[in-house]
Amino acid sequence: MLLLLALLSCDKGQKNATAPTLAPRSLPENEDGLAEGHAAPIGVVDLEESRLGFKAPNSIKGMTVRWDAERELLWHTSIFSTWLIGHDPQTGDPVRAIDMKVDGFNPNHLFLDAERDRMIYLSTHAEKVRAVNLDSGELILSIDTASKGARTNPTQAAALDPATGRLWVWNAHNRTLNGYSFDGEETVPLTGMADVIDISAAPSGGKLALIDGVQRTSSRVVVVDTKTGESSVACSLTGQPPNRVVLMDDGSMILGGTRSRKVDASCVEQWAVELPTAPETWAWEGGNLLAGMEFGGVATGGIGSLVALLDPKTGTIVNKVKVRWESQSISIDAAGKRAFVGNGGDGSATVLALPGGEVQRTLPLASSADDVVVDTKTGDRYILSRLGGSRIYKWAKDGTVSLFTDQAAWPFALAVDPERRLLLAPSFFEGRLYAWPLDGGEGFSLDLGIPGSSGDSIGDFAYEPSSGRAAVVLPEQGWVSAVDVPGRAVLFARQFSELVAGTKAGPGVGAVAVANDSVYVGATRLSTIWRLDPNTGETLASGTVSSLSGSAAAAPGAQKGEGGKAGKAGKAGKAGKVPPPQGAGQRRPMGPGRPGAEKQGASQDGGAEKLSNERDEGKAGKPPRPAAGQRPALRGPGAGGQRPAGAGGQRPAGAGEQAPAGAGAQGRGPAGQKPAARTQRGFPYAFGIIHHDEGADRLFFGAAIVDPDTLVEIGSLPSAMKVLHSDSTRLLVMAQGSDGVDLVQELDPTSFASRRSWTTVQHPITRAEGCYDPVAEAVVLADLSRARVTAFSLR
Numbered sequence: 128m129l130l131l132l133a134l135l136s137c138d139k140g141q142k143n144a145t146a147p148t149l150a151p152r153s154l155p156e157n158e159d160g161l162a163e164g165h166a167a168p169i170g171v172v173d174l175e176e177s178r179l180g181f182k183a184p185n186s187i188k189g190m191t192v193r194w195d196a197e198r199e200l201l202w203h204t205s206i207f208s209t210w211l212i213g214h215d216p217q218t219g220d221p222v223r224a225i226d227m228k229v230d231g232f233n234p235n236h237l238f239l240d241a242e243r244d245r246m247i248y249l250s251t252h253a254e255k256v257r258a259v260n261l262d263s264g265e266l267i268l269s270i271d272t273a274s275k276g277a278r279t280n281p282t283q284a285a286a287l288d289p290a291t292g293r294l295w296v297w298n299a300h301n302r303t304l305n306g307y308s309f310d311g312e313e314t315v316p317l318t319g320m321a322d323v324i325d326i327s328a329a330p331s332g333g334k335l336a337l338i339d340g341v342q343r344t345s346s347r348v349v350v351v352d353t354k355t356g357e358s359s360v361a362c363s364l365t366g367q368p369p370n371r372v373v374l375m376d377d378g379s380m381i382l383g384g385t386r387s388r389k390v391d392a393s394c395v396e397q398w399a400v401e402l403p404t405a406p407e408t409w410a411w412e413g414g415n416l417l418a419g420m421e422f423g424g425v426a427t428g429g430i431g432s433l434v435a436l437l438d439p440k441t442g443t444i445v446n447k448v449k450v451r452w453e454s455q456s457i458s459i460d461a462a463g464k465r466a467f468v469g470n471g472g473d474g475s476a477t478v479l480a481l482p483g484g485e486v487q488r489t490l491p492l493a494s495s496a497d498d499v500v501v502d503t504k505t506g507d508r509y510i511l512s513r514l515g516g517s518r519i520y521k522w523a524k525d526g527t528v529s530l531f532t533d534q535a536a537w538p539f540a541l542a543v544d545p546e547r548r549l550l551l552a553p554s555f556f557e558g559r560l561y562a563w564p565l566d567g568g569e570g571f572s573l574d575l576g577i578p579g580s581s582g583d584s585i586g587d588f589a590y591e592p593s594s595g596r597a598a599v600v601l602p603e604q605g606w607v608s609a610v611d612v613p614g615r616a617v618l619f620a621r622q623f624s625e626l627v628a629g630t631k632a633g634p635g636v637g638a639v640a641v642a643n644d645s646v647y648v649g650a651t652r653l654s655t656i657w658r659l660d661p662n663t664g665e666t667l668a669s670g671t672v673s674s675l676s677g678s679a680a681a682a683p684g685a686q687k688g689e690g691g692k693a694g695k696a697g698k699a700g701k702a703g704k705v706p707p708p709q710g711a712g713q714r715r716p717m718g719p720g721r722p723g724a725e726k727q728g729a730s731q732d733g734g735a736e737k738l739s740n741e742r743d744e745g746k747a748g749k750p751p752r753p754a755a756g757q758r759p760a761l762r763g764p765g766a767g768g769q770r771p772a773g774a775g776g777q778r779p780a781g782a783g784e785q786a787p788a789g790a791g792a793q794g795r796g797p798a799g800q801k802p803a804a805r806t807q808r809g810f811p812y813a814f815g816i817i818h819h820d821e822g823a824d825r826l827f828f829g830a831a832i833v834d835p836d837t838l839v840e841i842g843s844l845p846s847a848m849k850v851l852h853s854d855s856t857r858l859l860v861m862a863q864g865s866d867g868v869d870l871v872q873e874l875d876p877t878s879f880a881s882r883r884s885w886t887t888v889q890h891p892i893t894r895a896e897g898c899y900d901p902v903a904e905a906v907v908l909a910d911l912s913r914a915r916v917t918a919f920s921l922r
Contacts, residue, residue, distance in 0.1 A: 168917050169905060172528050174494035174512060174520065175914040190493065192469035192476050193239045193246070194458040198223075198261065201458075201467055201476060203492050204237060204248060211237075211246060211259065212492070216467070216478065219490030225264040227257055237456075238287035238294060243309065247294055251282035254298060256307055270307055284323050288353045290332025295353075297323035297337075304337070306353070315356065320349070325383075327374040328353075330411065336361075336374035338382070348372070348380065348394060362394030373409045373416075383409055387418065389442060398442035402435060407455050413463020414439065415481050419454050434468055434477075436484040446484040450477040452537055452556065473517050473537060491516040496909040496916050498896050500541045500550075502565060506902035509550055510909060510916050511541050519552065522916065524902075534570075535561045540814070542590035542597070547613065553588045553599045555580055560597060560610060575599055576620035577606035582630020584637075587814055591641040596661055598646045602628040602637030609646050609661055619664030623657075626650050635814055638828075642819035643835045649817050649828055651675060656817070656828050656838055670838030672831035675816075814896060818850040823876070827853075844879055847872070851906070852899035857882075857921070859899055859906060871897060871906055873921065885919060 190205040200213035200222060213223035227248065236249040240258075245267060247258045258268035284297040292309040297320070304323060306315040324338040324346070335351040346368035348361040364382075371383030378392030383406050388399035406418035416439040421432055432454035436445045452472025459466045459481070466479040474493035477486060495514035499522075502509070506524035509531060517538060521531040531550070538552035538561065548565045554572075558579035563570035577599075580586065584603040590596070595613040600606070605626035609618040626648070628636045638649035645667065646659040654675045658668040818827040819835065826835040827850040832842040844850075847860040851871070858874040862884070872884045885906070897908040900918065907918045 167919065169903070169920050170522075170526070170918040172510065172520075172522050172916045173914065174496060174510070174916075190469045190471040190474060191237045191456040192458050192467050192492075193237045194460050194465075194467050195239060195241070195261065196461045197241060197244070201490070201492075202237065202239070202246060203469060203476070205471065205493065208493075211248065214476075214490065214492055216465075216490070217488075219476070219492055225259050225261075227259065228266055236285055238285075240287060240289070240292055242289060243292055247287060249282065249285055249294070249296065251285070254282045254296060256294060256296070268310070284326045284337075286326040286328040286335060288328045288332050288335065289330070291353055293353060295326055295328070295335060297326060299323075317351065317356070317358065324368060324370060325372045327372045327380075329374045329376050331376045334374060334378075336372050336380050338369050338372045340368045343368075348382075350378075350392075361392065362390075364394075370405050371407075371409055373411050375411070381409060381411075381416070383418065387442075389439070400437065400442040400444060402444075403433065406435075408457050410457035410459050410466065411439070412459035413461065413481075415459055415463050415466070417457050417459070417466055417484075419457050419468065421453055421455055432468075432470070432472075434466075434479065434484065436482070445482070448479060448484045448486060450479075450486070451475050451489065472514070474512075474514055475516050491518075494518075494914040495911050496914050497539070497911055498541050499907050499909040499916050500543050500898055501900045501902065501907065502543050502545055502550075503901055504545045504548075505565075506900070507565075508900070508907060508916070508918075509541055509543065511538060511552070512914070513537060513539055513555075514911065519550070532563055532570075534563075535559075535572075539585050540588035542588065544590065544592045544595070544612070546592060547595070549612070551588075551590055551597060551612070553586075553597075555585060555601070558601070558606075558608075560599070560612070562612065571615065573610055573612070573615055574617070575608040575610060576617040577601060577608045577622075578604060580604070580630075582632075583634065584628045584630060584632040585634035585814075586637055587635075587639045587817075589640045589815070589817075594641070594644075594661075596641050596646075598639045598641045598648075598661075600626065600637040600639040600648060602626045602632065602650075603630055605637075607637075607639065607646070607648050607659070607664070609641070609659075609664065618662050619659075621659075621664040623648070623650075625653060625655065628652075635816070638815065638817045640815075640817035640819055640826075642821070642826075643824075645835070647817050647819075647826065647835075651816065651829070656833065658835075658838055668836065668838045670833065670840065672828055672833060672840045674831045674840070674843035675829035816849040818853070820850075820853040822853070822855055844874070845881075847874075851897050861895075861897065869895065871908070 190203055192201055192203045194201055198213065199216065201216045202211060202213050204211050209227050211225040211227060212221050214220060215222050236251060238247040240247060244261050245258045246261055247256065249256050256268065256270040257266065259265060260267050282296055283299045286295050288295065293306045295304060295306045297304050299322065302320060304317040304320060320337065320339045322340045324340045327336045333353055335353055337349040337351065338346055339349050340346045345363065345365050347363045349358055350361050351358040367384065369382040369384045373381035379389060379397065381387060381389050385405045386399060386401055389397045391397060402418060402420065404420050407421040408419040410417045416437045418435045418437065419432065432450050432452060434448045434450055434457070437443065438445055450468050451470035454468050454470050456469035457466055464481055466481055468477040468479065470477060474491065474495065476490045476492055478488050478490065479485065480487050494512050496510055497513040498511040500509050508522040510520040510522055512518045512520065516533060517535060518533045519531045520528055522528050535552050535554045536557045537555040539555045540553060542551040544551065549562045550565055551560060551562050553560050556579045558575050558577050560573045560575055561570065580601045580603040582603050586599060586601040589598050595611060596609060597612050598607065598609045605623040606620065607623060608620045610616065611618055626637050636650065636652050638651060640647040641661065644661060646661050647656060648659060649656045654673070655669065655671050657666055659665065660667055816829045820827065824835060826833040829849055830844045830847045831840050832844065833839065834841055844860060846862045848863060849861050851859040851861060853876060855876065858876040860872050860874060862870045862872045870884045870886060873882045874880065875882060895908045895910045897906055900907050903918065903920065904922050905918045905920045907916060909916045
């Protein structure tokens, strides 16, 4: 999310601010985590604190919501949070906040135990259980349960039994279902399962239903009496196992999947329904049955997630409602009149009226800080809160902070054109580029000529103010697009088979830069870089580097990063047993896949559209988008209306290379060969890792120094992850120390010797993006998980 290309100075419209002005906070030295003995912050904006009124880091990825009828609050937390926040259901404003007192805990499951006035939260990453009293905020239960030696994510399923207050958790490492008591003193293990896919407790309590995946093509339904510990196999299933189970009080069950069905206590089918994709979550309350499908696309009705409302008696789909992005949690009030959908993609909650499913309102619940750029003419800074309601804030030079715009659907990076007075942001879900005048007036949006994305493979964005060219890479389906912003035209749109990463690859697998009359595209997992003609997309050169990251594992013999975690041993107690399944101990069956997002009905002609409060989707007269693997007709200067040779997603042969074998997602490089180097999974700071140093005419691809014409590797930086800024006096990089602490370093631009360093982020799954502010002569860091932006002086 950091634009490095135009970052010779952090160069990376306008809707007038209507939100209340936020007050930036001044911090004493080192309170923001900067290294002892180095510069103190000269300015801090805490987006979440500005809303809450106190310091409560609370970002939102993987957000879970629960409705509390007793207190009439909508509670939420997330995998990055250590706080439990209660919101007003009408406005979304925070009303209560409870400190979970667990640094780095990362809860991603909430269980409201209304009978005992407590909220239980579970970290599936390490199987840690915590519970707080919702009246006093007191921590009343703390259990660290993961088996010793478990690496990551031992928990795959969990359910709360309302009758006993016992939390049942499936540990995938030791293949045990543990029931943890209210006081935390008793643990009841239930053995004999192969691999539990999902657990559901009856609404009135007393029973559990489990989907136990025996093999990839078979499973069984196990029913457990939680009071006696007795269990039995209700039935065995063949074919793709269900990914979810919902247990009713009468013993009937919903077995969820793309084909979802209701069965009685003996697994006799009562009805079946075909859904666009396998639901991520189900909710059952007050006669309402809702299924939430996480990712969007053609199959689910376009951008965003989909909630299907079903008649629980017949399985008939009553309504399909499109909500926001990455909706993984649904909570229904006890009266059955409202449903709250937690949208982890942008930190909001959608309120649906029941039984019809009409959208009543969308509540902003949390913030993030994904990117920050600087207007070098005025010194104003712009902050992206992609995971916080798709909002962009203006941090003015006078210190005030206000909402700038919230019009783009999930923008993932920012750029400033100081001469044309524009702020630019590409939309991840829409496949569009938005532009807003910095000094007021109406903005415009430009279709990129490529399908939008829907999963976690966030792309990269680059802009060159001198030429007005912008480029976007969306690696989910391997698309690269370049546009002429002043001319408002698509220059080229091209699909790379090598870049195709799918929906779950994570951010940073594709990088892009615009400089030197070229578009540079990088595949970080292949350590491969291409130089493209900026008008046609034709490949001019390609190269493979061995030192993409100075501190991550790259080529054999390269320095390896440190990591690894150990869980804590769980308690043993009374054991109940289920008859062992045939084939027990085999791998968990694969869940139903999600369809790729192929947005249709959007403009292909490269023309601009004026912005309004409505999304410009599906307007009449627009030709359809191409399907994945097809390319739109080229428009703009130099294209000549013709596409370079090579169709069906294959890149054409260019100077200095051979056409690839098209291995694509299999991780093969040019000519089908394995690349010389690979980066480790979870490459830090992978956004914007291509940077062109105009003064020295050199290209940085992560830690590798590359000749910008031939793409031959000519050197590497010590310990660096990526370059933030370069000029004749200093080189600023993001790096990682041997202890895993992330740093900003100032290097000598010639010898690369370290001059100074500043600690940035110490949590293993958080991320900071930064830029150089030449007006204040400062580094500005946006810390995603803490929703905080910090500036510190280099003077």
